[in-house]
Every structure is written in C-alpha cells, then in structure tokens.
Amino acid sequence: MEKEKFDFESFKRDAIKEVLRKKKNGEKISIDDLTKPMLKEFLETLLDTEIEEHLDEEERIKGNRKNGKLRKQVKSKEGAFELETPRDRYGTFEPEIIPKRQTLISEEIEDKVLRLYSKGMSVRDITEHIEEMYHFTLSPTSLSAITDRVIPMIKEWQQRPLESVYCFVWMDAMFYKVREDGKVVPRAVYNILGVNNRGTKELLGIYVCESEGARFWLQVLEDMKNRGIQDILIACIDNLKGFSEAIETVFPKTEVQSCIVHQIRNSLKYVSWKDSRAFMLDLRTVYQTSTKTQAEDNLNVLEEKWGKKYPAVIKSWRENWHKLSTFFQFPEEIRKVIYTTNIIEGFHRQVRKVTKTKGAFTSDIALLKLIYLATMRMVEKWTNVISGWATVASQLQLLYGDRAQIDINRSF
Numbered sequence: 001m002e003k004e005k006f007d008f009e010s011f012k013r014d015a016i017k018e019v020l021r022k023k024k025n026g027e028k029i030s031i032d033d034l035t036k037p038m039l040k041e042f043l044e045t046l047l048d049t050e051i052e053e054h055l056d057e058e059e060r061i062k063g064n065r066k067n068g069k070l071r072k073q074v075k076s077k078e079g080a081f082e083l084e085t086p087r088d089r090y091g092t093f094e095p096e097i098i099p100k101r102q103t104l105i106s107e108e109i110e111d112k113v114l115r116l117y118s119k120g121m122s123v124r125d126i127t128e129h130i131e132e133m134y135h136f137t138l139s140p141t142s143l144s145a146i147t148d149r150v151i152p153m154i155k156e157w158q159q160r161p162l163e164s165v166y167c168f169v170w171m172d173a174m175f176y177k178v179r180e181d182g183k184v185v186p187r188a189v190y191n192i193l194g195v196n197n198r199g200t201k202e203l204l205g206i207y208v209c210e211s212e213g214a215r216f217w218l219q220v221l222e223d224m225k226n227r228g229i230q231d232i233l234i235a236c237i238d239n240l241k242g243f244s245e246a247i248e249t250v251f252p253k254t255e256v257q258s259c260i261v262h263q264i265r266n267s268l269k270y271v272s273w274k275d276s277r278a279f280m281l282d283l284r285t286v287y288q289t290s291t292k293t294q295a296e297d298n299l300n301v302l303e304e305k306w307g308k309k310y311p312a313v314i315k316s317w318r319e320n321w322h323k324l325s326t327f328f329q330f331p332e333e334i335r336k337v338i339y340t341t342n343i344i345e346g347f348h349r350q351v352r353k354v355t356k357t358k359g360a361f362t363s364d365i366a367l368l369k370l371i372y373l374a375t376m377r378m379v380e381k382w383t384n385v386i387s388g389w390a391t392v393a394s395q396l397q398l399l400y401g402d403r404a405q406i407d408i409n410r411s412f
Contacts, residue, residue, distance in 0.1 A: 214242030
C-alpha cells in the first residue's frame, strides 16, 4: 500500500498562519509556536510509517492490526507536548524512532541526523535517506536547521577554558574550498592538538581563516593563552616562516621543534630522482644520530658532498637548524614524541575521510560544522593516555621540575 507522504512545506505554512493569527489577536508568541508543532507532526508521521512497516502481510494474516493510539507527554528542547503513538492489537509493535518508554526525544532525533552528517553525508543525502526509510519528505533547508543547532555547541567548545600547562602541543593547518560571493575561495583550518600533564591527548582548538600565516597563528596562540594556558613545554610545528617567532612572543619559555618529516619532504622536492636514494642515505646520518654535535658534523659532510649540486637544500637545513635540532637535547622517548607532527597529520587524515566528497563548502560555518562533528566522533575513540607516558612523564619532571606540574599520583 502506498503510504501518504507528509507535506512539510504545507504544514510549515499552516504553522506560520497560526503565528500570524496570534499576532493579530495580540496573543503572546514564542518560538515554540513553530518548532514544537513541526516536531510533533514530524515524529507522529515517522511513527505511523513504522507501524505500517511492522504490520506486513505476515502480521495481518495472524490477525494483527492497528489498535488506536496511546498518548504520552514527551519533552524536547522546544518544550513538553503530547505525542500520539500508534499501537497494534497484539502489542508486538516496538517503535525504533521513539521507543515506548522514551520521553525525552529531541536529542535522540537530532543525534540521528547529526551522526549521519558527521560521517560526511550531505544534507540532501540525509533527506533522501529519511524519505527512503520513512517515506517522509523533509526539505534540505529544514535539515540544515537541525545541523545548525550544533553552532552554539561549537562556540561553547571553542571558548571553553583550557588547562594551565600542556607538555606537548602540535600545530598544523589543513586546506579546503568555500563558496563566497559566487566564487570558490581557499580556507585554512588551523588545528591544535595537545597533551596535558597527565598524558591525556586533547584537541585544543579549531580555527578557520583565509590562509595559513604566522600572523594568524599569533592570534590563535593569544586566544589559547586567554583561555587559560600559561605554559607549553614543547611545541611541534612545520617550517612556516615566522611561526616559531609567534610562539616565542606568546610563550617565551616554550621549546620549538620543527617537523623533521616536513623538512625531508621539502628537501626531496629539489633533489633529482636519480640522486634521491643516495642523498637520503647521507641525510639520515644527520637526523638519526644520537647527539647534536655528531649531527652537525654529518651535516657538514652532507654539504661537502651535495652542497654544490643542491645548494638550496643545504641552505634550508642550515637556516632551520636551530628549530630542527631541538629534539637532540631530550631522551629517546621524548624524541619519538616530538620529532614530527605525524600525530596531528594522522588526525587530519581521519578528518579528510569524512570531507573528501565535498568539492566546496557553502560557507565557513558549514565547513566548521562538519569538521567539529567529525572530530567529536573521533575523540570518543581516542585512548586516554599517550603510549609510554609513565617514562615520558618521569623524564619531563626531571627536565622541567615544577614547571611541568606533573602529579605522579595521577599520572601513573
């Protein structure tokens, strides 16, 4: 039997007419006058569809059929209202969209939509999914309104207080495209990942800007300081010009380590393919040695052998050496943590799995919504403490003393 589809747009017009009627009569108007009736009609339509699916041919042969409706008071963000739930003669109907004993429903419905959205499904795809499952027509605009409810959560998350000390912080940007004034323009998404003095990994912030630059990173660092960070022991970054100076301006005691992997990738761009293998064997003696002194001696050897052929590569290592060689002053366990920004690049790879189907986002907030929701799903799966934290914490306490603020009783 063909199921009658709910005309959402028609219902919305009727709701607006009711609001206008109240206004004309001088009655009090609230947001509930629109949202609560819409939600009630939406849910009751889904429930009617579910019982139709339940009462298939097999059930009807048994003699099962509809048997009126039950009324219950439910609560939502739009307030409390009475919901009519259909029932069957044999009592075997168990609604999935709103279970029998559930009385708090708005969060449940929103969670279903937001979960689909956070997996990278477009608003239109979600609309089609609901129509296919429930024979219920809901406009993309209405579903966008549901996802917009996450905006206050994003703002609250972006402004939340941070801890006073972070042992490690990784900072890097990823890039997207956004439609603006009829044009497709680039956007940089700044991400900051930290480890506190208990070894817990935490995404400290997500920021969207037109492009990556040290000036905006300075604003990001100032924002993190205003949110409570007093000290960062070690910061791990790429080789963006002016980045380390921006960190020094806000957190002057912080040790800065430039990503060795980034430096290697940039170097190989300027080395011919036929020389790349031999060049890499010599380069490894620079960053894989045990001491800074030996690394500098090997850098001199590298320059003697390759300097004339690849002067720009050697010059880059020389100019960035003060940031690239920071990790040599630490024990092996800490070196493994800070010598590369792979930890935040791994986070970026997970985000891109969700966003890869998006050509260009409709706005900055649309970009931020999806990345935030995807991130919250990822954070649920993160382990509480970084690998080898007991040893790393002991070494940090020896190196930094009270500055690290490591509580042994809470760390081990």
